[in-house]
Amino acid sequence: MTEITRETMEYDVVIVGAGPAGLSAAIRLKQLDPDCAVVVLEKGSEVGAHILSGAVLDPCGLNALIPDWKERGAPLHTPVTEDNFYMLGEAGRIRVPNFPMPPLMNNHGNYIVSMGNVCRWMAEQAEELGVEIFPGMSCSELVYGGSGEIKGVVAGEFGKNEDGTPGPNYEPGMELHGKYVFLSEGVRGSLAKEVIAKYDLSKGKEPQKFGLGMKEIWEVDPAKHRPGTVTHTMGWPLGSNAGGGSFIYHLENNQVYVGFVVHLNYKNPYLFPYMEFQRFKHHPMVAELLKGGKRVAYGARAISEGGYQSMPKMVAPGVALLGCSVGMVNVPRIKGNHNAMLSGKAAAEAAHAALSAGRASDELTDYETEVRSGAIGKDLKKVRNVKPLWSKYGLLASLGLGGFDMWTNTAGFSLLGTLSHGKTDAAATEPASKHKPIDYPKPDGKLSFDRLTNVSFSMTNHEESQPAHLHLKDSSVPIGVNLPKYDEPAQRYCPAGVYEVVREEGKDPRFVINFQNCVHCKTCDIKDPSQNINWVTPQGGDGPNYPNM
Incomplete structure (x- = not known):
């Protein structure tokens, strides 16, 4: 095989991922040293294209990073004015009063936002400071130095054939080297996963836990729209089948975020998280709100839920993990963006101190210390x-x-x-023989929708001639192991209809991967009971194109 020759570019800090953590790090580095050479590489077609979050934003991260964010026009337009929490039954609801809840659960002073739009605004602030931001640039490999340190990434490789060989329009990409590399890829990023495994960063830690978050944006009847209203529910339809719940946030322009989270440690392989979400919208309280409205966007992503005791070591030679690459979501608050921003700020300050002292490619231990003992650690320890x-x-x-x-x-x-989490979410899955199939109502096309129709509202696109970015470690496992033992749950846990078991008369069942549908949620990488699916990044610019998630 011909050795690939790539051009190189040198920076002080290379940042993978233009989410709230990566952009906060970039901004803080340039605030501290305008001459610091910083580049941000984003796999989405534009900044914000792959950002999906609830989101009610605690502005403490922005306050620390950009104190005059209001004057600078940050898109935080809808302050929370009303906070509701309900336990649902199939036809009714019980309001849980706010007064017995701990103060940290209060949303006073928070804002209902599109994190995609917040990140777009943050990217503008970063570029004004001189940060280079390259969207559409997937980082497919890590570059290691001679002493085992991480010294950069490979980005911008395009044009591979389906079998992985270079095609006629192949572009090898570039190596971008940095004195430090920050990985802020979000949940279960492929490079962060490699770093955690190579340096054994999870040793002695609890396993990371995850949820699957699914979200739709609805335009509702103006008479039903209550800007600033935040509603969370638990109970029906999940019941005892799985942990999770919903969120309903009224933002501006008669729009409402309707979301549903299913904890991925559920036992029953017949559980169908996407259909639980669709069924939820038929509850009388929700159906009344959505009646006469229209869904305008859909998306899904995994959520890190392990919290304080599941955070791996965050640093290794030359590299630091930021935000959801570590897992900094406060589960009861359903918030992690503020901690992601604070982690980016802390990593930048540690790197600036190291560079100022003439150090490079070592472990940024000051960053880890700040995360665990500072505001982030205190936030997560309370709810651990x-x-x-x-x-x-x-x-x-x-x-x-x-x-x-x-x-x-x-x-x-x-x-x-500090309590233990126990099993991984994959190991929590029990054999199908211990459970009964769940009968889900057929979507009505008005309140509830089939997966493929909804995926079209995520504006997802992948160039079809490239290699599939969903790798099976053993191609015989889906039909040979998962189908007889678990009724192949990939058919159900994927919120985008990527995986199918195709049965044709007179033929053995076939496992089909429709990678073009993938919304990059990473659920398959997490929940597959055989841990046989490895999610890696496709070529840059592919995947969902979320408008204002």
Whole structure:
């Protein structure tokens, strides 16, 4: 095979991912040293194209990074004015009062936002400071130095044939080298996963836990629109089948974010998270809001839920993991963007100190110390037991015990210590023989929709001649192992209809991967019970093109 020759570009810091963590790091580096050479590489077609979040934003991260964000026109237009929490039954609801909830659950002072638009605005701030931002540039490989340190990434490789060989229009991409490399790829990023494995960064830590978040944007009847209203629900339709819940956020322009989260540690392989979301919209409370409206966008992504005890070591020689590459979501608050921003700021400050001292490619231990002992660690430590309590004892017990534990943590102690998460989400999946199939209502095309129709509202596109970015470690496993043992749950856990078991008369079943549908949520990489699917980045610019998620 012909050795690939690539041009190289040298920077002080190379940042992978233009999300809130990566952009915060870039901005802070240039604030500290205008001469620092910083590049941000983003796999989406534009900044924000792959950003999907609830989102109610705690502005503490922005306050620390850009104190005059209001004067600079940051797209935080809808302050939270009303906070509702409901337990749902199939036909009714019970309002949970706000007063017994710990203060950290209060959304006063927060904003309903499109994080895609916030990131677009942050990119403008970064470019004004001199940061180079290259969208449409997937980072497909890490570049290692002679001492085992990470010294850069390969970005911008295009034109491979389906079998992985260079095609007629092949472009080898470039090597972008940095004295430090920041990985802010979001949940379960392919490069971060490689770094965590190579340097054994999860040693001694609890396994990371995940949820699948699905979201639609609806335009509703103006008479039903209440800007600033935040509603969360638990209970129906999931019941005891899985942990999770919903969010309904009223932002500007008669738009409402309708979202649903399913914790991926569910046992029943027949569970169909996407259809649970679609069924949820038929609850009378939700159906009344959406009636007469129209869905205008759809998307999905995994959420890191392990929290404080699941954060891996964040640094290795030459590299630091930021934001969701570590897992900094406060699960009961359903918020992580503020911590992502603070992590980017902390990483930038540690790198600036190292560069100022003439150091390069070492471990930024000051960054790790700040995350664990500073505002991020304090935020996550208070809620560290909510997720394991929910997983072990169910919803009602977790509300009571978890609420009590959050109150005591607010006072600086916990009677529970730090609880364990136990199994990975993949290992939590039980054989199909232990469960019964779940009968889901057929989507009506008005409130609920089939997966492929909804995927078209994510504006997802992949160049079809490239290699599939969803790799099977063993191609025999889906039909030979997962189908007889688990009824191949990939047919159901994927929110984009990527995986099919095709049955034709007179032929053996076939496992088909429709990678063109992939919305880059990474659920398959997380939930496959055989851990046989490896998600890697496709060529730059491919995937969803979210407008204002």
